[in-house]
Amino acid sequence: METQQLHRGRLIDHIQLVVADLEACRRFYTAVFDTLGIPIAGSGDDYLWADELFISTADSDAAAGKLTGYHHLAFQAADRAMVDRFYETGLAAGGTDNGAPGERPYHPGYYGAFLLDPAGNNIEAVYHGEAKKSADSVMVEFEM
Template sequence: METQELHRGRLIDHIQLVVRDLDASRAFYTAVFDVLGVPMGGTADDYFWADELFVSTADSEAAEGKLTGRHHLAFQAQDRAAVEAFHKAALANGGTDNGAPGERPYHPGYYAAFVLDPDGNNIEAVYHGEAKRSAPSVKVAF
């Protein structure tokens, strides 16, 4: 049976790429996002972003001062308890602590935990605090 409708929520909150040459990456992403109509932000010397993609240098504060693997991937959590459960489950299943559950300075209510997966990728679970969603998911109809 052919799929006629999908419901997509926000499994992936954001992705961070730590790059060797920020100027080259900025030029590349500016070009491709201009074509795709995706606005870019960030004028700092060590990062920029577009939608939920965050690109930084290794020495950016956002990169936690060290390369941890090939990628940083953040998943949205429903609440603080889910962030804590994520951290516990990750550590029990081959992950390494890279930031215990707690408030982060990114915005008020940002509560997150970080682990390194078995390959050294920096994986995060984040709860953005009390907020009202406009919809539980995006409906895609074919």
């Protein structure tokens, strides 16, 4: 029997983006996730999965045949330099500028960058400033 591990404990359990051009999104997300240190958890002909984000085609069983539209997702970065690398890597991998790296007025120390992914979703990397996490994540294990 196989054991699967999931890491949970943040605000969102999961998000699914249903996209028209999975290969363009696969290139974009593989590049920016590598920059952000987020491993790809699974990939197939009609999906890509990393952490709490599942990206699929409309033909995927999980998509119910419908595109999801446009969304805003923000990924945590470890420092300002990682936000800068996210922006440059994402542009090189097919993203479109939607806000260059810089401080934002949301709270003191908020440093973010925004890109539109190939499907038109607004994707952000943000560094909130010096902070201490109680844990990186919560691990959930179950038998398959």
